[in-house]
Structures are given as structure tokens and as C-alpha cells.
Amino acid sequence: xxxxxxxxxxxxxxxxxxxxxxxxxxxxxxxxxxxxxxxxxxxxxxxxxxxxxxxxxxxxxxxxxxxxxxxxxxxxxxxxxxxxxxxxxxxxxxxxxxxxxxxxxxxxxxxxxxxxxxxxxxxxxxxxxxxxxxxxxxxxxxxxxxxxxxxxxxxxxxxxxxxxxxxxxxxxxxxxxxxxxxxxxxxxxxxxxxxxxxxxxxxxxxxxxxxxxxxxxxxxxxxxxxxxxxxxxxxxxxxxxxxxxxxxxxxxxxxxxxxxxxxxxxxxxxxxxxxxxxxxxxxxxxxxxxxxxxxxxxxxxxxxxxxxxxxxxxxxxxxxxxxxxxxxxxxxxxxxxxxxxxxxxxxxxxxx
Amino acid sequence: xxxxxxxxxxxxxxxxxxxxxxxxxxxxxxxxxxxxxxxxxxxxxxxxxxxxxxxxxxxxxxxxxxxxxxxxxxxxxxxxxxxxxxxxxxxxxxxxxxxxxxxxxxxxxxxxxxxxxxxxxxxxxxxxxxxxxxxxxxxxxxxxxxxxxxxxxxxxxxxxxxxxxxxxxxxxxxxxxxxxxxxxxxxxxxxxxxxxxxxxxxxxxxxxxxxxxxxxxxxxxxxxxxxxxxxxxxxxxxxxxxxxxxxxxxxxxxxxxxxxxxxxxxxxxxxxxxxxxxxxxxxxxxxxxxxxxxxxxxxxxxxxxxx
Numbered sequence: 001x002x003x004x005x006x007x008x009x010x011x012x013x014x015x016x017x018x019x020x021x022x023x024x025x026x027x028x029x030x031x032x033x034x035x036x037x038x039x040x041x042x043x044x045x046x047x048x049x050x051x052x053x054x055x056x057x058x059x060x061x062x063x064x065x066x067x068x069x070x071x072x073x074x075x076x077x078x079x080x081x082x083x084x085x086x087x088x089x090x091x092x093x094x095x096x097x098x099x100x101x102x103x104x105x106x107x108x109x110x111x112x113x114x115x116x117x118x119x120x121x122x123x124x125x126x127x128x129x130x131x132x133x134x135x136x137x138x139x140x141x142x143x144x145x146x147x148x149x150x151x152x153x154x155x156x157x158x159x160x161x162x163x164x165x166x167x168x169x170x171x172x173x174x175x176x177x178x179x180x181x182x183x184x185x186x187x188x189x190x191x192x193x194x195x196x197x198x199x200x201x202x203x204x205x206x207x208x209x210x211x212x213x214x215x216x217x218x219x220x221x222x223x224x225x226x227x228x229x230x231x232x233x234x235x236x237x238x239x240x241x242x243x244x245x246x247x248x249x250x251x252x253x254x255x256x257x258x259x260x261x262x263x264x265x266x267x268x269x270x271x272x273x274x275x276x277x278x279x280x281x282x283x284x285x286x287x288x289x290x291x292x293x294x295x296x297x298x299x300x301x302x303x304x305x306x307x308x309x310x311x312x313x314x315x316x317x318x319x320x321x322x323x324x325x326x327x328x329x330x331x332x333x334x335x336x337x338x339x340x341x342x343x344x345x346x347x348x349x350x351x352x
Numbered sequence: 353x354x355x356x357x358x359x360x361x362x363x364x365x366x367x368x369x370x371x372x373x374x375x376x377x378x379x380x381x382x383x384x385x386x387x388x389x390x391x392x393x394x395x396x397x398x399x400x401x402x403x404x405x406x407x408x409x410x411x412x413x414x415x416x417x418x419x420x421x422x423x424x425x426x427x428x429x430x431x432x433x434x435x436x437x438x439x440x441x442x443x444x445x446x447x448x449x450x451x452x453x454x455x456x457x458x459x460x461x462x463x464x465x466x467x468x469x470x471x472x473x474x475x476x477x478x479x480x481x482x483x484x485x486x487x488x489x490x491x492x493x494x495x496x497x498x499x500x501x502x503x504x505x506x507x508x509x510x511x512x513x514x515x516x517x518x519x520x521x522x523x524x525x526x527x528x529x530x531x532x533x534x535x536x537x538x539x540x541x542x543x544x545x546x547x548x549x550x551x552x553x554x555x556x557x558x559x560x561x562x563x564x565x566x567x568x569x570x571x572x573x574x575x576x577x578x579x580x581x582x583x584x585x586x587x588x589x590x591x592x593x594x595x596x597x598x599x600x601x602x603x604x605x606x607x608x609x610x611x612x613x614x615x616x617x618x619x620x621x622x623x624x625x626x627x628x629x630x631x632x633x634x635x636x637x638x639x640x641x642x643x644x645x646x647x648x649x650x651x652x653x654x655x656x657x658x659x
Binding site (some may be wrong): 108115116118121126129130131133147148179193197 | 558578
């Protein structure tokens with residue numbers, strides 16, 4: 001098998017003309033469809049590409065996990081769904097982000113505000129820093145209601161939402177300031193605020209990273225529960241592959257600004273195809289086996305602007321071949337719904 | 353809270369006592385005989401002696417300070433040595449002018465500095481931000497008396513838009529108030545700008561945008577209040593400096609306010625009047641810091657928790 005760049009053009013067309021006719025059907029089905037998204041930091045010759053040709057799709061009510069180490073571009077991708085990456089410094093250099101068929105990147109300010117919160121809501125990594133310290137939590141949730149469901153902007157609705165996200169004595173809590181709550185409670189408030197306008201998509205950007213391990217499990221469980229009640233889709237950004245099995249329908253693994261593998265969650269956990277995914281899974285500690293040292297991936301994530309030539313993972317890849325240093329592999333569909341950015345994905349064929 | 357308030361009260365008392373002490377002894381370090389000032393250079397020795405006796409001028413400084421404090425405790429600021437007018441009355445009749453000037457300048461300051469600081473932070477590094485930066489730097493390096501004189505010369509004398517050297521009604525305060533406000537607008541616009549830039553990078557600002565809040569709402573509801581917290585501290589410390597600006601402005605524009613009264617009393621070497629105006633200003637500064645302290649708790653709920 002030879003490394004080619006031929007597939008890149010076929011699978012990830014740059015313009016609308018390149019799309020096969022059946023793509024039109026998919027637009028209707030998908031709640032979120034990201035096509036060949038490119039995001040730079042800075043302009044001109046010094047521009048650094050943080051997100052390089054990412055394509056994702058998410059159907060209503062489903063959960064997609066976006067997995068990768070810090071600096072892989074997963075948060076930037078997630079934030080750009082509601083165009084929340086400040087521009088400048090970020091530049092939306094190419095591609096489309098279709099939310100219910102409308103391109104977010106081309107939207108004017110007013111419809112964009114309706115989308116933010118109304119269609120796609122966010123829960124961020126640090127709940128303490130994401131709540132405004134000078135306003136009571138009740139009024140912050142009520143603001144979300146006023147913006148998108150003005151008829152429901154009442155104390156009663158705020159209390160109902162707080163109860164829904166598992167806050168005890170919500171009638172008393174609405175008068176609290178964020179600093180008076182614990183981290184777990186703050187994240188529940190964020191969730192309540194995100195759900196208040198009944199969004200169709202919840203983007204959770206590492207929602208549990210800043211929390212205690214025991215609280216983490218509670219929040220993830222709550223996410224699943226709320227998804228069943230509200231029927232919304234979830235895009236969960238995480239660097240923790242351990243979460244994937246519990247919640248995700250589909251998984252996309254990112255490395256150095258690119259997607260390296262996408263697959264249904266079960267398949268991916270059972271049989272990861274990309275060497276990076278394999279290494280990631282290998283470094284999740286298991287409770288069943290005893291080890292002296294936890295497995296790690298040698299080397300570090302390359303810095304933005306310092307991506308190696310050829311395959312971006314090759315310096316850390318146990319399976320790297322001489323060709324890998326030269327040619328950038330394309331994302332290829334190796335099985336239905338399974339895409340891998342590695343020509344050596346099939347070890348048996350390769351050994352033969 | 354009560355403990356804190358009483359602590360503050362005690363501190364305020366000592367601050368004012370210290371001010372009175374310093375002013376009193378500094379005043380008496382000024383060479384020259386007050387009696388000569390009162391009676392004129394040609395007064396006979398008998399008159400001088402009489403005046404000395406009337407105002408206890410031959411007593412020790414400590415005794416005279418004690419007498420003055422006793423008088424203060426009875427709520428009496430004394431009489432002017434020069435005009436014999438009660439000091440309290442002199443201050444009170446001039447208070448409305450000064451208050452109006454300060455209030456008008458305050459409103460102008462707020463209307464210019466706050467939006468300018470907020471908007472330059474939102475559009476940082478734009479031509480608007482750069483122009484404002486230059487203008488602000490200019491404004492904060494201008495000396496008060498120079499700016500006031502220039503405005504008076506060009507706008508009042510050359511263009512004839514404002515009266516010169518006299519004062520009829522509130523509208524005549526516009527020019528003095530503008531020159532007073534301009535002095536601090538530059539500094540505060542940049543201070544608010546700096547705090548705003550920092551606050552705009554905070555996650556809760558991004559969270560407010562993610563909610564669907566408009567840019568105006570994000571800027572003026574979510575960010576501004578947080579950005580003003582440190583500004584209020586500086587404002588409290590700056591009240592004394594602003595009083596200095598009032599003093600200059602009133603004198604340049606010949607406004608019948610407390611600033612002109614203070615300067616006049618110094619030229620007249622009129623100790624009770626000097627003491628009165630200084631103590632009045634000190635009370636203002638102490639009071640302003642009380643207000644700042646209270647505002648603090650209101651604007652930032654986290655501070656209440658630590659009290």
C-alpha cells in the first residue's frame with residue numbers, strides 16, 4: 001500500500017461542487033455538520049493553523065465525543081460551533097459549520113445570538129470562572145430564559161431547572177452568588193443555565209476536568225439523564241477516553257489539529273485502528289491488571305506551528321515507516337462509518 | 353458589620369484629629385504676626401496687644417490647640433479673624449457652588465470615561481483605541497491650572513461662549529466643570545480600559561456570549577461591573593487629588609466656592625478659616641472613603657463575605 005494524497009480530494013472536497021448528490025440528504029438528517037473546518041491564528045504567512053480540515057456530523061439526540069490531548073484543537077473546534085473563538089486572533093479560514101442546515105460562519109449578528117443558547121448551549125471546563133461573580137445564580141439563569149424563552153423567565157422556572165440539575169433546596173439557592181457554591185454545584189448551575197433555553201445541542205468542553213473524581217462521575221451521569229429528558233444532542237470534549245464508553249455514540253479522535261480517527265464508540269474502544277488511538281487507550285489505567293508504571297505515549301504533542309512534516313504523529317508512532325516522514329496521510333473510510341488517517345491501519349495486511 | 357463600622361468610625365476620628373493637629377502646627381510655623389494681619393501694619397501696640405489677648409495668641413501652642421479642639425467639640429469652627437464671619441457660615445454659603453461644580457464634573461467624567469474605557473477595550477488596537485490613548489495621555493499630563501486657563505482663554509474670551517470672571521447661574525458652571533472633568537477623564541478611561549481588557553478575557557464573558565447575550569449586554573452588564581471593582585478603590589484614594597483640582601478650577605474661573613475660600617484664607621493668613629476649609633476637605637475625603645467601602649460590598653458580593 002502506498003501513501004497517497006489522492007483521497008484527500010475525494011473525501012473532503014473543498015467546494016460544494018465536489019459533494020456527491022446524496023450529501024443533500026445528510027444535511028437534513030444532521031443537527032450539526034462541520035465540513036472541512038479550518039481555523040488559523042493570525043493572518044498571512046505567519047498564520048498558524050489550529051484546526052486543519054475537521055469534518056464532523058452529529059445527529060439529533062446523539063452523543064459525539066471529541067477526544068484528544070491539550071492543544072489538539074478540540075476546544076477550538078467546539079467553540080467555533082457558535083463562533084465563540086474571538087476573531088481576531090482566530091481566523092475562520094475555511095469550511096462550513098452547518099447547524100440545522102444554516103452556516104454559522106456566514107451568519108449575521110442577530111441570528112447568531114439566537115443560535116447561541118437557543119440551539120447550541122455550552123458548559124465549560126471551569127464552572128467557577130464561567131459564572132459571573134457579581135450576579136446571583138438565579139438572575140444568571142433567568143437571563144438565559146429572558147434571551148430565549150422570555151415567557152418562561154420566572155423564579156418558578158429557575159427553581160424547576162435547578163431542581164432538575166440536582167441542586168438541593170433550589171428556592172434558597174437562587175439568591176446565592178457563585179462563590180458561595182462548591183465546584184460541583186457551580187457546574188450544575190452552568191448545566192441548568194445551558195438547558196434553560198431548551199437547546200438542541202449541548203457542547204460540554206471538558207465539563208469535569210476541574211472537579212473532584214467523585215463529582216465527575218455524578219456530573220457525567222447527570223448529563224446522560226438530562227439528555228434522555230430533553231432529547232438533545234451532546235458534543236462532549238474530553239481528554240479522558242475512560243468517559244467515552246459510558247456516554248458516547250460516536251467518537252472522533254483529534255491530533256495536532258486534525259481528526260485521526262472516527263468510529264462508533266464501541267467499535268473504537270474494542271478495536272482502535274489508528275496508532276494514536278491505540279496509544280491513548282493503552283494509557284488508560286485498568287483496574288484489573290497491576291502495573292508498576294502507567295503507560296504513556298513517548299514524546300509530547302507538537303506545538304502549534306511546530307507540526308512535523310508528513311504524518312503529524314510519526315515522531316511518536318511505534319508503527320512509523322520511512323514514508324511517514326514525507327507524505328501526509330489522508331483520512332480514509334476503511335469500513336462503513338470508520339475513518340482512519342493512517343495507511344497502515346490494517347496490521348494483518350501490512351504484515352503479509 | 354457593626355464592629356467594622358465602629359472601627360472605621362474610630363479611624364475616621366483619628367484621621368481628622370491628625371489633620372487638625374498638622375494644620376494647626378504648620379499654620380503657626382508660618383512667620384508673621386496674625387495680629388498685624390488683622391489690624392494692619394499701622395496699628396498701635398495697644399491694639400496689637402488687645403488682639404493677642406482676645407485670640408490667646410500669647411498662650412502656648414498646645415494650650416491654644418486644646419482650646420481650638422474644645423471649640424470644635426462644641427460644633428463651633430470659630431470666626432474669621434479678617435471678616436469676623438462665622439467659618440461654618442462661610443463654608444455653607446459656598447458649599448452649593450462647589451457641590452454643583454463637582455456633581456456636574458462627576459457626571460461629565462462618568463459619561464465620558466466609562467464608555468470610552470469600555471469601548472476602547474472592546475475595540476482594542478483599532479484606530480479608535482489608539483487615538484483615545486494619545487488623547488488620554490495628553491489629558492492626564494496637563495496641569496490643572498494650565499488646562500483651565502486655556503479653556504477659559506479660547507472658549508470664553510476668544511469665542512465668547514462662556515462668561516469670564518463672574519458667575520450667575522448653574523449653566524455658567526459648564527466650562528469649569530468640563531475642565532475639571534477633563535483632568536481625570538484620561539486617567540480613568542485608561543484605567544477602565546486596562547481592567548476591561550483583562551475582564552473581557554475571562555471565561556464568564558465567553559459564557560455570556562455563549563448564552564446569546566448581545567455585545568452591548570456582554571460589555572456593559574457582564575464585563576463593566578467586574579472591571580469597575582478596582583477602579584472604585586483608586587477613586588476613593590483619588591478624592592483628595594480631585595479636591596485639589598476643584599481648588600484650581602474655582603480660582604481660575606473665580607467661582608464663589610470652597611476652593612476660592614480656602615485660597616483666600618491662606619492669602620489673608622486667616623487661621624480659623626484655613627483650619628475650617630482644611631477640616632471640611634478632610635471630612636469629605638474620609639466620607640468619600642466610607643461611600644467607596646459601602647459601594648464595594650454592593651458591587652462585589654465576594655467582599656461582603658470576607659467582612
